[in-house]
Amino acid sequence: MTVSLTIPAALAARLKAAAEAEGKDVDTYAIDALHVMSDEDWGYTDDDAYWRELRAQADQTLREGGIPFEDVQRWVASWDTEEELPPPEPKVKARG
DSSP states (O other): OOOOOOOOHHHHHHHHHHHHHTTOOHHHHHHHHHHHHHOOOSSOSSHHHHHHHHHHHHHHHHHHEEOOHHHHHHHHHTTTSTTOOOOOOOEEOOOO
């Protein structure tokens, strides 16, 4: 089956850049991305179960703490540098 899509130029450019970064042609990259997005074998039988699990994880992070996004950004920015940082540690939320 062949499907043709018309997409905005900016999206096409991002798709092409992402495909090149992965060493794939645009068609293969797009097919892989669509496969991942439409894969039904994530352990959830419906969207409600997915969102309940996501909310439970978010609530746990709010209660117990987690890794601040800024720490992750600093860590990722240090990759492939002479001073690469170790992975950030979770921060326990202060009780009280």
